[in-house]
Amino acid sequence: MLNLKxxxxxxxxxxxxxxxxxxxxxxxxxxxxxxxxxVKCGNTRLLAQxxxxxxxxxxxxxxLGLSEQAFRRLGLEEGASxxxxxxxxxxxxxHLRKKIHGHTLDxxxxxxxxxxxASYRYSEMEIAAFLVSSAGFMTTSEMLALTKAMSQAGNRxxxxxxxxxxxxxxxxxxxNRTSMIVVPIVAAHGLPIPKTSSRAITSPAGTADxxxxxxxxxxxxxxxxxxxxxxxxxxxxxxxxxxSPADDVLISVERPLSIDTREQMVASIMSKKMSAGxxxxxIDIPVGPSAKIRSHxxxxxxRKLFEYVGSQVGLHVEITVTDxxxxxxxxxGPVLEARDVMAVLRDDPDAPADLREKSLQIAGxxxxxxxxxxxxxxxxxxxxxxxxxxxxxxxxxxxxxxxPTKTPSCLGELTKDILAPEDGIVTSIDCYRLARITRLAGxxxxxxxxxxxxxxxxxRVVKGEPLYRIHACFKxxxxxxxxxxxxxxxxxxxxNL
Amino acid sequence: MLNLKxxxxxxxxxxxxxxxxxxxxxxxxxxxxxxxxxVKCGNTRLLAQxxxxxxxxxxxxxxLGLSEQAFRRLGLEEGASxxxxxxxxxxxxxHLRKKIHGHTLDxxxxxxxxxxxASYRYSEMEIAAFLVSSAGFMTTSEMLALTKAMSQAGNRxxxxxxxxxxxxxxxxxxxNRTSMIVVPIVAAHGLPIPKTSSRAITSPAGTADxxxxxxxxxxxxxxxxxxxxxxxxxxxxxxxxxxSPADDVLISVERPLSIDTREQMVASIMSKKMSAGxxxxxIDIPVGPSAKIRSHxxxxxxRKLFEYVGSQVGLHVEITVTDxxxxxxxxxGPVLEARDVMAVLRDDPDAPADLREKSLQIAGxxxxxxxxxxxxxxxxxxxxxxxxxxxxxxxxxxxxxxxPTKTPSCLGELTKDILAPEDGIVTSIDCYRLARITRLAGxxxxxxxxxxxxxxxxxRVVKGEPLYRIHACFKxxxxxxxxxxxxxxxxxxxxNL
Numbered sequence: 001m002l003n004l005k006x007x008x009x010x011x012x013x014x015x016x017x018x019x020x021x022x023x024x025x026x027x028x029x030x031x032x033x034x035x036x037x038x039v040k041c042g043n044t045r046l047l048a049q050x051x052x053x054x055x056x057x058x059x060x061x062x063x064l065g066l067s068e069q070a071f072r073r074l075g076l077e078e079g080a081s082x083x084x085x086x087x088x089x090x091x092x093x094x095h096l097r098k099k100i101h102g103h104t105l106d107x108x109x110x111x112x113x114x115x116x117x118a119s120y121r122y123s124e125m126e127i128a129a130f131l132v133s134s135a136g137f138m139t140t141s142e143m144l145a146l147t148k149a150m151s152q153a154g155n156r157x158x159x160x161x162x163x164x165x166x167x168x169x170x171x172x173x174x175x176n177r178t179s180m181i182v183v184p185i186v187a188a189h190g191l192p193i194p195k196t197s198s199r200a201i202t203s204p205a206g207t208a209d210x211x212x213x214x215x216x217x218x219x220x221x222x223x224x225x226x227x228x229x230x231x232x233x234x235x236x237x238x239x240x241x242x243x244s245p246a247d248d249v250l251i252s253v254e255r256p257l258s259i260d261t262r263e264q265m266v267a268s269i270m271s272k273k274m275s276a277g278x279x280x281x282x283i284d285i286p287v288g289p290s291a292k293i294r295s296h297x298x299x300x301x302x303r304k305l306f307e308y309v310g311s312q313v314g315l316h317v318e319i320t321v322t323d324x325x326x327x328x329x330x331x332x333g334p335v336l337e338a339r340d341v342m343a344v345l346r347d348d349p350d351a352p353a354d355l356r357e358k359s360l361q362i363a364g365x366x367x368x369x370x371x372x373x374x375x376x377x378x379x380x381x382x383x384x385x386x387x388x389x390x391x392x393x394x395x396x397x398x399x400x401x402x403x404p405t406k407t408p409s410c411l412g413e414l415t416k417d418i419l420a421p422e423d424g425i426v427t428s429i430d431c432y433r434l435a436r437i438t439r440l441a442g443x444x445x446x447x448x449x450x451x452x453x454x455x456x457x458x459x460r461v462v463k464g465e466p467l468y469r470i471h472a473c474f475k476x477x478x479x480x481x482x483x484x485x486x487x488x489x490x491x492x493x494x495x496n497l
Numbered sequence: 498m499l500n501l502k503x504x505x506x507x508x509x510x511x512x513x514x515x516x517x518x519x520x521x522x523x524x525x526x527x528x529x530x531x532x533x534x535x536v537k538c539g540n541t542r543l544l545a546q547x548x549x550x551x552x553x554x555x556x557x558x559x560x561l562g563l564s565e566q567a568f569r570r571l572g573l574e575e576g577a578s579x580x581x582x583x584x585x586x587x588x589x590x591x592h593l594r595k596k597i598h599g600h601t602l603d604x605x606x607x608x609x610x611x612x613x614x615a616s617y618r619y620s621e622m623e624i625a626a627f628l629v630s631s632a633g634f635m636t637t638s639e640m641l642a643l644t645k646a647m648s649q650a651g652n653r654x655x656x657x658x659x660x661x662x663x664x665x666x667x668x669x670x671x672x673n674r675t676s677m678i679v680v681p682i683v684a685a686h687g688l689p690i691p692k693t694s695s696r697a698i699t700s701p702a703g704t705a706d707x708x709x710x711x712x713x714x715x716x717x718x719x720x721x722x723x724x725x726x727x728x729x730x731x732x733x734x735x736x737x738x739x740x741s742p743a744d745d746v747l748i749s750v751e752r753p754l755s756i757d758t759r760e761q762m763v764a765s766i767m768s769k770k771m772s773a774g775x776x777x778x779x780i781d782i783p784v785g786p787s788a789k790i791r792s793h794x795x796x797x798x799x800r801k802l803f804e805y806v807g808s809q810v811g812l813h814v815e816i817t818v819t820d821x822x823x824x825x826x827x828x829x830g831p832v833l834e835a836r837d838v839m840a841v842l843r844d845d846p847d848a849p850a851d852l853r854e855k856s857l858q859i860a861g862x863x864x865x866x867x868x869x870x871x872x873x874x875x876x877x878x879x880x881x882x883x884x885x886x887x888x889x890x891x892x893x894x895x896x897x898x899x900x901p902t903k904t905p906s907c908l909g910e911l912t913k914d915i916l917a918p919e920d921g922i923v924t925s926i927d928c929y930r931l932a933r934i935t936r937l938a939g940x941x942x943x944x945x946x947x948x949x950x951x952x953x954x955x956x957r958v959v960k961g962e963p964l965y966r967i968h969a970c971f972k973x974x975x976x977x978x979x980x981x982x983x984x985x986x987x988x989x990x991x992x993n994l
Contacts, residue, residue, distance in 0.1 A: 008552030010518065021507065029942070054565065055505030058555060068551065097755055100632050125625035129754055132629040135597050257626055258594055445526070 001025070001081040002064035004041075004071075011067040013252055015048035015120060017084070018058065018065030025062070026084060028052050036087040036123065039064065039074060046074045047087050047121050073120070090116040096126065099133045110145040111152070118153035118246035127253040131264070138263040143305070144312050146263075150271035151313075153246045155221060157277040159228075161192045165366045166278035168269055170285055170302075171203065172292035174435050175329035175453075178284070179207045180235060180341040181359035181386075184395035186366050187233025188385045193366070194228045196238035196276055201255050204438035204450070205334045208237040213338040213447050216403035227401040234398060243275040244268075260292070266305045273315060280316045280369045282362060286324025290431040296321065318365060322358065326429040326457045329355035333443040333450020333471070335409050345392040354456075360386065409447035412471035414478040418485050420461040424493035429457060433490035437470065440481035446473040455491070467491050498522070498578040499561035501538075501568075508564035510749050512545035512617060514581070515555065515562030522559070523581060525549050533584040533620065536561065536571060543571045544584050544618050570617070587613040593623065596630045607642040608649070615650035615743035624750040628761070635760040640802070641809050643760075647768035648810075650743045652718060654774040656725075658689045662863045663775035665766055667782055667799075668700065669789035671932045672826035672950075675781070676704045677732060677838040678856035678883075681892035683863050684730030685882045690863070691725045693735035693773055698752050701935035701947070702831045705734040710835040710944050713900035724898040731895060740772040741765075757789070763802045770812060777813045777866045779859060783821025787928040793818065815862065819855065823926040823954045826852035830940040830947020830968070832906050842889040851953075857883065906944035909968035911975040915982050917958040921990035926954060930987035934967065937978035943970040952988070964988050 002025065007018055017037055019028050031037055031050055039046045048070050059065040064082055066074060076082070095109035105113075113130060116122055122130070134142070167182055179195055186193045197207035208217050217237040219227065224241060227234040239248065247268050254264065273281050283306055285299045286292075293299050303319040310317030329340040329352040343351035344359065363386075364379030373381060385391045434451060442449030452469045455461055467489060472478035499522065504515055514534055516525050528534055528547055536543045545567050556562040561579055563571060573579070592606035602610075610627060613619055619627070631639070664679055676692055683690045694704035705714050714734040716724065721738060724731040736745065744765050751761065770778050780803055782796045783789075790796050800816040807814030826837040826849040840848035841856065860883075861876030870878060882888045931948060939946030949966045952958055964986060969975035 008550055008555065009515070010549040010551065012548075018506065027942070051509075052507040053505055054507065058505065093755075100629050100754075100756060101758075102633065123621075123753075125621040125750055125754065128622035128625040129629045129756075132597050132626045133633065136599065136630065136633040253622055256620070257597075257622065258590075259597060259626075261598075445524070 001083060003062055004076055004078055004080040004082050005059060005063045005065045006071045006078050007058065007065040007067055009067050011069055013069070013249065014124070015046060015070035015073060016067040017048035017050050017070060018053045019050060019084070020056065020059045020061045020063065021052045021054050023061050031084070031086060036089070037084045038087040039066070039082050039084055041076055041080055041082045044074060044076065046070060049123065090121045092116045093126065096130055096133070100129060104139055105142055105145070107145040110142060111149040114146065114149035114153050114246045117249050120249070124253055127249060128257060131250060131254055131257065131259050134264065135259050135261045138261070140308065143263040143267055144309055146267040147270045147274070147309050148313065150244050150246045150267060151274035154244045154275055155242050156275050157194065157221065157243070159192060159194070159277050163191065163280060163369055164278050165191055165193050165280045165369055166195065166273055166276065167282045167284065167362055167366060168273065170265065170269070170283065170292055172431065173286045173324050174204060174327040174332040174431055174438065175337055175340065175355070176286070176327070177207060177210055177329065177337045177341050178355065178359040178362055180211060181344050181355070181391070182363045182366065183233045183235055184345060184391040184398065185359070185363040185382050185385045187231055187398070188390040188394040189367055189370065189381065190232055191367065191370050192228060193233040194224065194276065195233065195235050196241055196243065196272070197235065198238055200444040201251070204332055204435050204443040205337055206444065207235065209444040209447070210334045210337045210341070211235045212405065213334045213409050214405055215399040216405065219402060227398065230401050231394060231398045233394070234402065236402065238272065244272045247271055262302050262305055266302070266309055270306070270309045270313065270315070274313055278315060280366070281310070282318045282320060282365055284320050284322055284362065286322045288324030288326070288431065289428065291324030293324070320362065320365065324431070327431060327434060327453060328352070328358060330453045331450060332434060332438045332453070333441070334447040335411050336450040336452055336471070345386070345395050347387050347389070412442065412446060412448040412450070412473040414472045414475065416470045416478070416482045417466035418468055418470065418489050420463055420465045420467055420493060422463050422493055424461060424495055426455050426457050426459050426461060426491055427494035428492040430490040433488060437481050437485045437490065440477060440484050441470050441472040442474060442477040446477070448473050449477065461493060498580060500559055501573055501575055501577040501579050502556060502560045502562045503568045503575050504555065504562040504564055506564045508566050510566070510746065511621070512543060512567035512570060513564040514545040514547050514567060515550045516547060516581070517553065517556045517558045517560065518549045518551050520558050528581070528583060534581045535584040536563070536579050536581055538573055538577055538579045541571060541573065543567060546620065587618040589613045590623065593627055593630070597626060601636055602639055602642070604642040607639060608646040611643065611646035611650050611743045614746050617746070621750055624746060625754060628747065628751055628754065628756050631761065632756050632758045635758070637805065640760040640764055641806055643764040644767045644771070644806050645810065647741050647743045647764060648771035651741045651772055652739050653772050654691065654718065654738070654740070656689060656691070656774050660688065660777060660866055661775050662688055662690050662777045662866055663692065663770055663773065664779045664781065664859055664863060665770065667762065667766070667780065667789055669928065670783045670821050671701060671824040671829040671928055671935065672834055672837065672852070673783070673824070674704060674707055674826065674834045674838050675852065675856040675859055677708060678841050678852070678888070679860045679863065680730045680732055681842060681888040681895065682856070682860040682879050682882045684728055684895070685887040685891040686864055686867065686878065687729055688864065688867050689725060690730040691721065691773065692730065692732050693738055693740065693769070694732065695735055697941040698748070701829055701932050701940040702834055703941065704732065706941040706944070707831045707834045707838070708732045710831050710902065710906050712896040712902055716899060724895065727898050728891060728895045730891070731899065733899065735769065741769045744768055759799050759802055763799070763806055767803070767806045767810065767812070771810055775812060777863070778807070779815045779817060779862055781817050781819055781859065783819045785821030785823070785928065786925065787930070788821030790821070817859065817862065821928070824928060824931060824950060825849070825855060827950045828947060829931060829935045829950070830938070831944040832908050833947040833949055833968070842883070842892050844884050844886070909939065909943060909945040909947070909970040911969045911972065913967045913975070913979045914963035915965055915967065915986050917960055917962045917964055917990060919960050919990055921958060921992055923952050923954050923956050923958060923988055924991035925989040927987040930985060934978050934982045934987065937974060937981050938967055938969040939971060939974040943974070945970050946974065958990060
């Protein structure tokens with residue numbers, strides 16, 4: 001028996017256990033070879049990676065240390081008596097090996113793999129092995145099985161209304177914060193739209209980051225339901241609701257490896273929407289030279305995959321292929337994007353026209369799902385809800401219900417204008433580069449960091465005129481981002497015809 | 498500037514850095530998102546994975562902690578001033594992503610990947626991604642490039658003699674310790690055979706583990722050269738000589754994932770032999786129903802790969818396909834295998850005939866590489882060196898030169914005889930199962946743990962007669978291994994015709 005000790009080390013997603021090398025009850029070196037151990041106390045069990053410790057002030061000879069994550073997941077008190085054993089490797093690793101060596105997996109095998117991943121039984125390298133072998137090839141039926149397995153592995157939201165609408169953008173376009181406009185319009189109409197969003201991981205702002213400028217977003221499932229009952233809509237962070245834990249684990253490995261296959265994207269999105277209880281889903285696929293999808297042919301293939309999975313799992317899917325050739329709106333970064341969103345909702349004449357129009361289109365399409373509405377009148381209804389101020393009031397109610405942010409974020413005070421190097425017309429803007437500059441400026445960590453665009457594609461510029469302004473909150477970020485922008489501003493200026 | 502602190506945590510192969518969450522000079526949460534940081538002090542740099550710490554007794558606000566491995570690799574004193582920065586991801590990850598998405602890599606791309614792996618710049622999941630994407634498919638020219646890149650990434654041994662012979666077995670057959678007999682025979686003849694071997698990772702004993710029963714094996718490159726100058730041969734552990742560090746890193750991920758493709762096996766073996774300066778290499782491919790290679794067709798395909806790479810890198814390769822249907826010799830486990838080896842070298846009439854004959858065949862083939870020897874007389878010469886005691890004396894000299902083991906290992910005293918369940922003839926022995934029983938008994942960690950076989954294939958047995966004896970040193974290992982053996986003894990007894 002070892003005594004449990006909490007080790008104040010944050011091991012991110014991994015469960016890590018610490019054992020003294022001179023532990024008297026076990027042979028730590030032998031355990032190290034297995035790398036993974038099972039910690040047991042009665043029926044409570046946890047798999048953890050094992051590290052040996054040579055410092056008794058960290059772990060004593062009769063103690064078992066657990067990292068913060070592992071300790072929380074095990075759920076016992078410090079000092080509790082636990083035993084350890086070499087962990088039996090998850091049985092689904094046999095299926096994984098088959099996949100690595102080129103076999104196709106059946107539904108049951110995929111279910112077992114996803115079940116083990118959702119229970120944190122896979123190491124990062126095993127997850128990487130699953131992702132890479134699936135990226136090599138994945139049949140349509142494997143993709144469908146993956147979708148179903150992922151949605152079954154987590155919580156599921158249930159709603160009383162027979163129609164639950166939802167929207168999702170596959171991402172990659174800075175400033176594209178349509179959800180924060182679409183949700184209040186659709187909710188103002190009375191159609192339920194319980195939106196969960198992600199935080200930015202590689203982009204400069206996710207909907208969750210931007211909404212957080214205005215309101216609390218880390219609602220529990222119960223709180224979320226109350227907000228939706230009250231306002232017909234919400235804008236919360238999906239991470240707290242645990243809708244598809246396997247997807248969260250997969251993404252944590254996909255991102256650093258930059259694996260981004262169509263099949264995995266479809267399974268990821270569709271599984272989360274199934275778990276969220278959506279019935280009618282609109283998916284926005286932006287196409288552009290620096291977007292995730294670069295041609296209409298690719299967009300078409302992706303559309304078919306979404307439609308196929310939707311038809312198989314009983315989720316009505318509609319696809320909108322949109323212009324992804326440049327950022328949407330003027331601001332990039334949470335505070336600036338929240339500013340644009342609120343300007344549109346206030347029907348401010350200076351609000352970014354592209355963000356307004358795209359949001360109205362999406363809201364209009366979603367509203368068509370209301371049987372009470374005449375076919376073809378969705379857009380008009382959306383426009384009316386926006387211009388009448390009903391959407392703005394619904395947004396205010398959602399903010400109030402979720403809990404308004406107590407300490408408002410200010411725009412970063414260190415600024416630098418990036419100037420046009422010559423006269424001409426803006427012919428293209430590199431979404432990827434602008435996103436990178438914004439991240440270097442500190443977004444999304446610093447909500448006030450960002451880029452304010454003064455010129456968009458087709459605008460005429462004069463040499464020396466500002467193209468955009470970088471905002472940063474910290475000196476070092478300011479230096480990094482302005483230096484990077486000066487090496488390449490992301491704009492192409494064409495001839496003044 | 499942060500002050501360096503050694504954290505007494507053994508992180509195995511990974512470099513791990515520890516930073517206080519309330520560190521005042523950096524924004525730890527931001528760094529955590531990158532996961533990998535670069536630690537700098539002047540021109541000294543190290544990549545490490547970052548963990549945040551909430552306990553000041555482990556890492557203070559102005560300290561940077563490094564795990565034992567990372568601290569040793571950085572090579573600075575405690576208290577040294579260091580800075581950190583988010584690590585630039587290795588550039589070769591771009592090539593890796595191409596490979597994941599189905600592209601073929603060229604020599605330069607593979608060289609860059611292997612260079613980064615050998616310098617510990619890849620995380621375990623990136624290594625897994627490389628292995629899995631290569632397991633999906635690998636062209637012959639990729640395999641060749643991989644072999645060359647791996648051999649270039651480490652130390653290279655250089656020898657004066659124009660002929661350096663070597664042997665290698667692809668493994669999987671318990672008790673197959675021919676190297677310890679072949680090396681003294683060939684060395685006794687005067688042909689240089691500087692043998693480096695691995696320790697067991699998933700098998701119950703490697704040549705290094707067994708040799709360690711008799712002599713020191715962790716020799717430096719310099720010491721190894723001295724032994725070979727003196728005795729014409731050696732039997733040392735390859736892990737200390739750092740011949741192909743990339744291969745060691747790849748193996749550390751291959752093993753837990755059980756990825757074992759032909760191409761990776763060939764690249765791994767051939768790169769190590771190139772680095773070891775071998776000119777004439779004999780590769781033993783055992784074929785059997787529970788061996789790594791299960792059919793003669795598979796052995797043939799593997800042979801072609803070895804021969805192709807050999808011809809391209811200027812290394813003379815000869816293949817011997819051998820009987821892998823049952824263990825070789827009588828003992829499994831370091832002490833018992835060392836006993837068999839010494840019995841053969843002493844030309845003891847009770848020495849295992851199969852181990853003796855196989856070793857003579859291999860030694861004979863290697864001796865044919867001596868231009869001074871008449872073609873076809875290798876086997877006869879090997880036999881003469883063995884029966885005359887010259888091989889035994891050479892082995893004694895090698896042990897003396899490497900340094901005899903000071904504390905001899907004894908055979909495990911907890912024993913259990915596994916009995917024949919019926920009368921009949923042994924028709925097969927499951928190599929995999931016997932290896933597992935031996936590992937459960939404590940080998941290779943406990944050198945005295947093992948199995949002593951009394952019956953081999955074609956032997957007649959009577960019900961109740963012992964098939965083999967399990968030796969263990971610790972009660973718990975004894976219980977595990979005997980229980981597993983009672984669930985299935987690994988023997989098939991056929992009818993007594």
